[in-house]
Amino acid sequence: MAFVLVLVLVVPHFYQFIQSRPGQQLADPLLALLPIRDVSSPTFALIYGSSVATIAFLLPRPQLLLRGLWAYFFLQVLRMLTLWLVPLDPPTELVVLHDPMMDHLFGVTTQPIVRDLFFSGHTATMTLLALVVRGPWWRWGLALMTAAVGTLVLVQRVHYSYDVLAAPFFAWLAYWIAGQVTKPVRESGE
Structure with missing residues (x-):
């Protein structure tokens, strides 16, 4: 919990820093092949629906739940590291991604963060959900939803295909x- 608290305290300042510095814009031929649409609602429907289903799966499996929580923490640290090391500007046709739940609960009062590009946190989180569950139906279902979310963030131009x-x-x-x-730590002699 202490690590999560540190992240909660550091993340807002970190993202302000990321947003304030200039980055490089990348050529991305794959984006040119895709339509441009605001697909915020289906993107977050998949993310929130998958998250709730995965948490329901993990609650009776505390060891997997613990691993998933640690993995999410490490994912955030890795993402902050790559964002710091790889400053990018968003694609030119970016359509700002609106989180319907967060926008509704808190209102959007600040400038949206659009330079948090390499790597896609939405796609990585969905991948993590697919990794932490067990059973082929769970894994394949979440893998398909991960592919859908990855495609949707590209259609919205929130990320480059590299992200x-x-x-x-x-x-x-x-x-x-x-x-x-x-x-689990094995005792000596086993």
């Missing part, structure tokens, strides 16, 4: 690190 393609690797890395942290 979306890199996200599963970072999710796997965070999940692997979490597995090392939550691995």
Whole structure:
């Protein structure tokens, strides 16, 4: 919980820094092939629906839940590191992504964050959900929803295709690190 508290205190300042510094705009031929639409609602319907279903799956499985929470923490740290190391400007046709739940609950009163690009946090989070569940139906279902979210953030031009393609690797890395942290300690002599 202490690590989460540190993140909660640091993240707002970090994202203000990311948003205030200039970055490089990338050429992305894949984006040119896709339509441009505001798909905020279906994007967040998939993310929130998948998150709730995964949490319901994990609640009776505390070891997996713990690994998932650690993995999410490590994913945020990895994302902050890559955002710091790879300053980017968003694609030119960006359509601002609106989180219907957060916008409704808190209202949008500040400038939206649009320079949090490499790697896609939405796609990485969905990948993490697919990694933490067990059973082929769960995994394949969440993998398909991950592909849908990755496509939707590209259609909205919230990310470059590079951001979306890199996200599963970072999710796997965070999940692997979490597995090392939550691995049961074997007593000597076993």
